[in-house]
Amino acid sequence: MIGVLPKALVVNGISYPIYSDYRVALLIFDMCDDDDISDKYKTYGCLQLLLEDYTQIPQKDLQEAAEKAKWFLDGGDMSKSKEYPKPIISWEQDESIMFPALNKVAGKEIREVEYMHWWTFLGLFNEIGEGLFSQVINIRAKQAKDKKLEKYELEFYRDHRDLIDIKYKLTPEEQAENDFVNSLFY
Incomplete structure (x- = not known):
């Protein structure tokens, strides 16, 4: 329907309420920027943050739920934005x-x-x-x-x-190396 803002995702014919506030989406993007979290856990984290009760979704429908979550976060049927080989926005830094x-x-x-x-x-x-x-x-x-x-x-x-320049989080090994190099000069 024209002009309606979705407040639920329909997964396998069942409507599941979502947290549709922009702050939730920004939290999801911030989590997805964390290289220490695997893609699998990012997907689960996204569903946990977005859906009011993600535990209600049957295991067999989680893939569809993830696709619907991506659809929602992408703005629905909005024309797709340009793809870039590396990120151009850091929601936290910017x-x-x-x-x-x-x-x-x-x-x-x-x-x-x-x-x-x-x-x-x-x-x-x-x-x-x-x-x-x-x-x-x-x-x-x-x-x-x-x-x-x-x-x-x-x-x-x-x-x-x-x-x-987008600042990336260092791995523990990279941080240890930076700390070691800094200790030589200070």
Whole structure:
């Protein structure tokens, strides 16, 4: 039906209520960015966070539930976004520049709104115009596809590299190596 925001997923003909607030979706994406969690556990974690009672879904329907969850998180039948060889958004890292851009589109502080449907959030996100957040994302998108940056983009990148480069969590081994190297100099 036109204009209806789903608040349940229909799996094998049964409707299962979901937590449709944008904050839940962001928690799911944050979890999925954790390289220490296997894909299998990410799928279960997604279902546990999204569905009000995921234990009600029969084991045989979990694959379909995961597909429906992906459909919901992708915004339903919205046209698919471009695929990039590496991530261009870090929901956690970009929070400080993303929310001001979203607030500008919404005309209010959306973090203070008690509830906002994930698809409403996506709609605001898709309407973000020119500004700091879009400039950061555009540079990351070009870098992800190994495209040459314009002179002004290179200058912006040099000045704001810490904002543009996505910081990845280190494995315990990598962290130990960094700590060892740092201990040699300090």
